[in-house]
Amino acid sequence: MSAGQTWRVLLSPPEVGDVERELLLGAFDSNWVAPAGPDIDAFEAELAELTGAGAVAALSSGTAALHLALMAVGVGAGDDVLVSTLTFGASAFAITYLGARPCFVDCDPDTWHLDPDLLDEELTRRDRAGTRPAAVVSVDLYGSVADGERIAAVCAAHDVVLVQDAAESIGASRNGVASGRQGRVSILSFNGNKMVTTGGGGAIMSDDVSLVSHARYLSTQARQPVPWYEHADIGFNYRMGNLNAAVGRGQLRTLDERIAGRRAVRETYERVLGAVEGIRFQQIPEGCAPNHWLTTVMFDPERFAGRPAAVLDALRSVGIEARHAFKPMHLQPVFAGAPVVGGAVAAEHFERGLSLPSGSRLDLEVVEEIGERILACATTETRSA
Ligand SMILES: Cc1ncc(COP(=O)(O)O)c(C=O)c1O
Structure with a gap:
């Protein structure tokens, strides 16, 4: 199946319905068709309530x-800026927007999150060398939650600020604490493929209310509160639109259902593939309640010849969209030559990993079928295991 063809099963489609539609039309009819309006304010308040953040700005x-x-x-x-190498490009791109240099750190082999021990070692080395980074960016991957408590403690011990990229993990928590709550500041994404979509959008959150207010001010072209256009700072056109926020509000109301749907998808994959030798799922740490955004598995090369490309092709040929796991940043051509601490774990993840269709409305019989098709790609030895 080639690009542009219709998929029978999508990897992670937007899932919207009557609630979103009603709120969207309400916003439209109110004529708040602008990057300002009551739905943005309400969306921010609702996000703060969901996450426990002191303040949120919708972007x-x-x-x-x-x-x-x-x-x-x-x-x-x-x-x-130290950043987990196993992530989507945006985590590192944003560092370069400020003229700073991303320095990549490897991940834990089981959870695929930033390795806190490696981070500690690197910060200790940098303390001695006098090359302390300006910040650390940790990423909550595929809807799971990194050990933010430990990472925050490591950062604090080295007097480095922690920024959390929770783009993929809204609604997920660890030990009862929402994703993105241990850093000084964190971010969410509402891209079309995420658990909460606004048709494109994001948010910044922090307990530091003035930090968030300043970000909101910069996002609206840094306009001074006077009756003419007055600028004391360079601004950005980064504010969320009111129609988008209305959709986001609907998505928050139905988030629990989508998480439950995606959990059922992961559990079905686990039932079919969990006991198969040569297939490994992302490990869910004790106390972690993921949102199960993307079920991602790794294939043992000895048991799955030609993995994961062969599996990917087998699924694509019948209209099922799967995707290679993230290619780490230190292997991206655009970051060639950037410093990296370790990197082998993330490289192996890319080499062996595949994200499977994970939508919350996916028929569980289709999930079983996908599991069976994956099993059919295994070597004989694995099939009889
Ligand atoms: C880990 C991570 N960080 C950042 C982003 C960027 O978010 P957006 O697409 O809303 O700009 C994404 C996804 O798109 C992501 O997966």
Whole structure:
């Protein structure tokens, strides 16, 4: 199946319905068709309630939110910022927007999150060398939640500020604490493929209310509160639109259902594939309640010849969209030559990993079928295991 063809099963489609539609039309009819309006204010308040954050500003994308978050913690030209190498490009791109340099750190082999021990070692090395980074960016991957408590403690011990990229993990928590709540500042994404979509959008959140207010001010072209256009700072056009916020409000009301749907999808994959030798799922740490955004598995090369490309092709040939796991940033051509601490774990993840269709409305019989098709790609030895 080639690009442009219709998929029978999508990887992670937007899931909207009557609630979103009603709120969207209400916003439209109110004529708040602008990057200002009551739905933006309400969406921000509802996000703060969901996450427990002191303040939230709704923005045009998660990438914009990262840009403003890094700026807010003082990252600037010539700085180094440590960031998990296993992530989507935006986590690292935003660092470069400020003229800073991303320095990549490897992940834990079971959870695929930033490895706190490696982070500690690197920060200790940098303390001695006098090359302390301006910030650390940790990422909650595929809807799971990193050990933010431990990562925050490591950062605090080295006096480095923590920024959390929770783009993929809204609604997820660890030990009862929402994703993104241990850092000084964190971000969410409402891209079309995320658990909460606004048709494109993001948010910055923090307990520091003035930090968020300043980000909101910068996101609306840094307009001074006077009756003419007066600017004391360089601004950005990063604010979320009111129609988008209305859709987001509907998505928050139905988030629990989508999480339950995606959990059922993961459990079905686990039932079919969990006991198969040569297939490994992302490990869910004790106390972690993921949102199950993307079920991602790794294939043992000895048991799955030609993995994961062969599996990907087998699924694609029947209209089922799967995707290679994230390719780490230190292997991306655009970051060639950037510093990296470790990197082998993330490289192996890319080499062996595949994200499987995970939508909450996916028929569980289809999930079983996908599992069976994956099993059919295994070597004989694995099939009889
Ligand atoms: C980990 C991560 N960070 C940042 C982003 C960027 O968010 P957005 O697409 O809303 O700019 C995404 C996804 O798109 C992501 O997966």
